[in-house]
Amino acid sequence: MAAVSTATHPESLSGRERILAAAAQRFLAAGYVETSLRDLAADVGMKAGSMYYHFESKDALLIAVLERGMTYMVDAFEEVEADVAADVTAEQRLAAHIAAHLRALHDNRAFTAGHVMLFRTAPQAVRSAVLPLRDDYESSWTALLSELLPDRSPHDVTMLRLGLFGAMNASIEWLDTGRGTVDRFARLVADQFWNGVGSGASGKGTQ
């Protein structure tokens, strides 16, 4: 499990943690290149040069942010696998994972959403540094979906996973944070993904 929630007591954190939290927020809001180290330093009450005591470069700072973001996601996935009862249906198990993914995404928005938004355009060196963790998470999901959908080809499973990721991850662009909202969207996605939207009866039963 990773570090503490930075949201509450910013002044009690070490310099390194404060930089990390501010960086995640600014990177997500404004993008990596458009965030200057001078602005970032001002956020935590430092001067730009001082941050090189904590991070060896701007790229290293981004790597730390992206890695923490992905760690949150991996932890959330494993937690569900550990907690889920043995007798749940496939639909329930999938719904639990969808809810966990979306909660992790919005709870530590700066880091996790940062990862989703920034990975693609990050410098090559940064991408390959973060890739292993990312691959871990993706293959966890692939394994899960393969197990739940035994009749589907591996190729279909991959595409379904990518489609599901797209639907969930895009929510960071429009979904207002708030547990109620996130959980509601999670139920909608899970129901839609499993039962579709066309059948007259939309599984509102689990309300």
Next chain:
Amino acid sequence: MAAVSTATHPESLSGRERILAAAAQRFLAAGYVETSLRDLAADVGMKAGSMYYHFESKDALLIAVLERGMTYMVDAFEEVEADVAADVTAEQRLAAHIAAHLRALHDNRAFTAGHVMLFRTAPQAVRSAVLPLRDDYESSWTALLSELLPDRSPHDVTMLRLGLFGAMNASIEWLDTGRGTVDRFARLVADQFWNGVGSGASGKGTQ
């Protein structure tokens, strides 16, 4: 630095068009800020200053790219509405729109995918310039889904649309271009969205 392969007949296009095409490609591949006007000029065999004869600023160039991208999408939508037969089922009509969206997305990848990837992080002035066109497209889809899913609340319809957009648009990050691949993914998305993935019979009937 290496020059980018410009579309088909680069030398037959006007200077303005060549700049536009190269900009769309570079913006998508590398991002807006990380693309310099000097690199861009080199792509079309010019010097940076010369491009100010065609565009009044870098922002104006981005606006032109984003607007063209969204225009492609709007056109694709209207074309389906015009062509679709009167007696098709709701599922078929939706499938046609999904296929059209995905085809438009991948056919003019530089512009349309550019729009999807770049809008969120574009400078405020750019975003508000492109917003009207974007809103047009989104409300077309909202209207369509409301009509196809009369039992759903407007709020659910909006969320379903956003989820569907997320699933489709994320494909520009991983789907290898190629008509066959795109159409196959379109069928998968349409079937999954309408019928879900849980029912033992996965509507492979339309193969």
Next chain:
DNA sequence: AAATCTGTCTAACGTTTGTTAGGTAACGGA
């Protein structure tokens, strides 16, 4: 032939950027 328009180039400007070298105050252990 003269004048105008078109499309490009050169050369520079002011600004901002990531990064580094060297300094300094506070503090804890020997």
Next chain:
DNA sequence: TCCGTTACCTAACAAACGTTAGACAGATTT
């Protein structure tokens, strides 16, 4: 008391950026 470590600051560096003004060749128009 001396020493080393921790955590910051100051000041500067070279490079890259968007943008502009002015010049210039070729075509087109008058």
